[in-house]
Amino acid sequence: MEYEYIVMAYDGTDEEALKRRLEIRPAHMAQGEKLLAAGNLRFGAALLDENNKIIGSMIVVRFASKEELDGWLAIEPYAVNHVWNKIEVTPCRIGPRFGGKL
Secondary structure, eight states: OOEEEEEEEEEOOSTTHHHHHHHHHHHHHHHHHHHHHHTOEEEEEEEEOTTSOEEEEEEEEEESSHHHHHHHHHHOHHHHTTSEEEEEEEEEOOOGGGTOOO
8 A cells, every 4th residue: 555645845944045955956856756757756846935935845745654755755855955944744645636546
């Protein structure tokens, strides 16, 4: 059985936060391509503030276990390189209309 999760990851708020994000972005995108190819990545989006400034990421992923999700976070470039300052993980279930199974 596979489980789905919403990952809400908020960037740091220090002056170097955006610079870190942009420097690490190629590695983050490459990791995302691996997740997509493996069938783990369902959806992702940048979180924006009221001025359209990127403040974090929202990702919906599918893993066989919470331990596998934790394993991904342990190597995810934005997590490892402190782009994301706060990460919240919530189990979810994608509806059948969007390719999920109820």
